[in-house]
Amino acid sequence: MRQLVTGVAGSLTGATMLAVASLFPLPAQAQAQNGLSNLFGGIFSGPSSAPQAAAPGGAQPWSGEDGASGHPLMTAAAIREAAGNFSNCVAGMWPDAARRGITRENFQRFTEGLAPDLRIMDLMDSQPEFSKSIWDYLDILVNDNRLAKGKEILAKYKAQFDATEKAYGVDRYIIAAIWGIESNYSTQMGDRSVLQSTATLACIGRRQAYFRGEFLSALEILNRGDLRPEQMRGSWAGAFGPTQFMPTAFKRFAVDGDGDGRRDVVDNPTDLIASTANNLKKDGWQSGQTWGFEVVVPQGFNYMLADRARMMTIAQWEKLGLKRPTGQPFPHPAEKAYLLAPAGAQGPGFLMLQNFRVIMKYNPAEAYALAIGHFADRLRGGQPFVQPWPRQERELSRTERLELQQLLAQRGFYKGTPDGQFGGQTREALRNFQASIGVPADGFASSDVLDRLRGR
Numbered sequence: 001m002r003q004l005v006t007g008v009a010g011s012l013t014g015a016t017m018l019a020v021a022s023l024f025p026l027p028a029q030a031q032a033q034n035g036l037s038n039l040f041g042g043i044f045s046g047p048s049s050a051p052q053a054a055a056p057g058g059a060q061p062w063s064g065e066d067g068a069s070g071h072p073l074m075t076a077a078a079i080r081e082a083a084g085n086f087s088n089c090v091a092g093m094w095p096d097a098a099r100r101g102i103t104r105e106n107f108q109r110f111t112e113g114l115a116p117d118l119r120i121m122d123l124m125d126s127q128p129e130f131s132k133s134i135w136d137y138l139d140i141l142v143n144d145n146r147l148a149k150g151k152e153i154l155a156k157y158k159a160q161f162d163a164t165e166k167a168y169g170v171d172r173y174i175i176a177a178i179w180g181i182e183s184n185y186s187t188q189m190g191d192r193s194v195l196q197s198t199a200t201l202a203c204i205g206r207r208q209a210y211f212r213g214e215f216l217s218a219l220e221i222l223n224r225g226d227l228r229p230e231q232m233r234g235s236w237a238g239a240f241g242p243t244q245f246m247p248t249a250f251k252r253f254a255v256d257g258d259g260d261g262r263r264d265v266v267d268n269p270t271d272l273i274a275s276t277a278n279n280l281k282k283d284g285w286q287s288g289q290t291w292g293f294e295v296v297v298p299q300g301f302n303y304m305l306a307d308r309a310r311m312m313t314i315a316q317w318e319k320l321g322l323k324r325p326t327g328q329p330f331p332h333p334a335e336k337a338y339l340l341a342p343a344g345a346q347g348p349g350f351l352m353l354q355n356f357r358v359i360m361k362y363n364p365a366e367a368y369a370l371a372i373g374h375f376a377d378r379l380r381g382g383q384p385f386v387q388p389w390p391r392q393e394r395e396l397s398r399t400e401r402l403e404l405q406q407l408l409a410q411r412g413f414y415k416g417t418p419d420g421q422f423g424g425q426t427r428e429a430l431r432n433f434q435a436s437i438g439v440p441a442d443g444f445a446s447s448d449v450l451d452r453l454r455g456r
Contacts, residue, residue, distance in 0.1 A: 062118035067125030071206040079121050082204040086116045089203035096216055102223040110222050110229065116200045117192065123236045124205055134342045134367055135389035141181050141371045142378060150180045150379045160257070160273045168277040169287030173376035174355075175276045178243050178362065181371060186242040189266075190234035194218050194247065198238040214238050217247035226254070231266040241265045243276045253279040283361040284354065291356040291373035293330065294385050295322045297341065297349040303442040304431060306339040306349070308424075313337075317351060325386035340366060344444025346390035393446055400450060407453040408433060 067074030073082070082089070090111050097107050132140070154161060154176050161172040183189045198218050201211035218238065221227055234240030238247060245254065245265055254263040257274030265272045297303075298321035305320070315333035322339070324330065325348075337351040350370065359369040374385065396404065398420040405426055408414035413436075414429035427443035435441040437452060 060119055063122050065122075067121060067206075069125045069206065071125075073204075073206045073208070074121065074125055079118065079204055083116050083118060086114075086200075086203050090114055090199055093202070093212065093216065096212075097219055100216055100220050102216075102219050106223045107219065110195060110219055111199070114196055114199050116204055117196050117236075118200070118204070120197060120200050120236045121205055124201070124207075133389075133391075133393065133395045134370075135347075135391060137367055138371055138374065142375045146180050146184065146375070147378055149185050150176050150375070153179065153185055154379065157269050157273065160270045163270075164257070164273050164277045167274070168281045168285075170277040170280045170285050171376065173379045174280065174291075174359070174372065175243075175273055176379055177372045177375040178276060179272070181368075181375060182244045183242045189240065189242060189244075190236075192233060192236055193229070194232040194234055194238045194240050195222075195229065197234075197236055198247065201237065211238070214247045217251050221247060221250060226250075226263045227266060231264070242272055245275075249279070250275075253282065279362065280358055283358045285358050286354050289332075289335070289353060289355050291359060291369075291376070292337065292340075292350050292352040293324055294387065295339075295349045295351050296325050296387065297322060297339075297345070301345075301440075303341060303345065303440055304435070306341045306442065308338050308340075308352075311336045311338050314351060322349065322351065340370070341442055341444070342366065342370065343390050343393075344442030344446070345440040346393070346444070348385055348387035348389070396445055396447065396450065400447075401445065404430075404445060404450050404453060407450075411453070 062079075064076055066076050067079075072078060094104075094107055098104070154172065161175070164170065164175070165172055179185055195215070195218055198211050198215035202208055202215040215238075218232060221232070222229060232240050234244065239245060243265070250263070250265065254265050254275045255271065255278050256263050257270035257272075258268065260268075262268075263271055263275065265275050295317070301321065313333065314330045314335050314337055317337065317339065318330070318333065335353055337353050340350045340352050341347065342350075356369055356373060359372050360366065362372075363369065378384070401422060402418050402420035405414055405416070405418035405420070408426070408429045409416075409418060411433065413433045414426065416425045422445060426445075430445060430449065431441040431443040433453070434443070434449065439449075439452075
């Protein structure tokens with residue numbers, strides 16, 4: 001239930017953040033996430049005129065350096081100035097809090113003693129070096145231990161899953177997969193105070209307007225009594241709980257599944273399961289439909305058709321030669337899908353249905369959504385993907401990705417600003433270059449295509 005936050009990788013769970021940025025456009029929704037990415041805290045270590053920033057015990061301090069984004073509010077001087085005004089900034093949000101029905105007593109109680117966690121500024125503008133391929137990423141997230149734990153969770157809370165499926169029509173295995181991948185079944189949820197994190201980001205840095213809403217929403221949750229402050233611990237950007245709610249997402253989607261008067265998505269499995277299902281349902285989940293199918297893409301296929309914007313019926317894809325690797329027929333040939341080829345012509349293809357897009361609303365990264373869908377299938381007893389991945393290929397480093405974009409720009413294929421992050425514009429430019437030299441235009445950034453760009 002991660003909602004739009006920022007463009008950095010520290011938002012994902014520990015395993016998730018290893019790979020997503022180098023695979024697909026970095027999630028906008030999930031970018032506020034959790035887990036092992038939040039093992040670092042922060043203290044402010046600037047001039048004595050600035051306040052000391054709080055951080056979890058033994059945490060790493062703020063670097064004291066300008067942010068990598070180059071945003072004027074992320075310069076070291078701007079961060080120090082804003083940190084010096086932190087108390088006034090928090091106090092200045094009282095009128096907005098009052099308009100949301102938060103009592104003066106609770107506002108003072110929940111904000112008393114808040115101090116900025118400036119280590120978050122480093123995390124917000126970090127540009128980590130990702131090196132995980134999609135197959136390594138899937139290996140990490142969809143493993144035997146997680147599958148075993150997921151099956152235990154499905155059995156333990158069978159009654160809750162039964163009731164939720166009946167009420168919302170959302171597949172239990174998708175919910176269990178999100179729970180498992182987001183927090184490893186409640187064992188990796190992050191340890192930062194949501195109030196401290198969102199207050200820091202509401203008063204310091206380049207996304208203050210957005211995080212002001214998250215901070216005020218966090219206060220509303222506490223004021224209403226759904227959760228206690230000690231339950232609201234999570235990511236550096238404020239996501240919390242086993243399936244990682246942002247405070248504003250909690251307000252939109254959290255439900256009281258057992259009728260006890262509270263929406264406890266942290267410690268109450270009934271509320272957690274129902275709320276996650278409610279999120280997916282409101283985002284357009286189609287009952288009785290799967291997320292997609294692994295497909296064999298024929299030799300000589302025009303990979304310019306592998307585009308999220310190109311939706312065709314499965315019957316139309318079949319006419320182009322796509323088929324399931326097991327030989328099974330597609331259950332509903334009239335359903336519309338798009339073709340995803342995450343490893344290009346060397347790896348498996350996937351026809352993605354509406355429910356895949358719904359998973360991507362939860363976290364807009366195709367790698368993440370593919371992991372969720374595949375993990376759900378494995379939980380229900382399905383088999384691993386049939387076709388091999390090109391494991392002989394290595395993932396390009398960020399320096400190489402930046403060079404690839406620069407070379408594409410020099411040849412007139414790439415019109416954006418080279419930044420080492422691959423999105424749709426980069427993949428389109430890469431496919432056009434590949435087509436110009438007569439190789440499959442699959443948009444896969446291999447070391448071979450980089451060498452071709454270098455003229456080798």
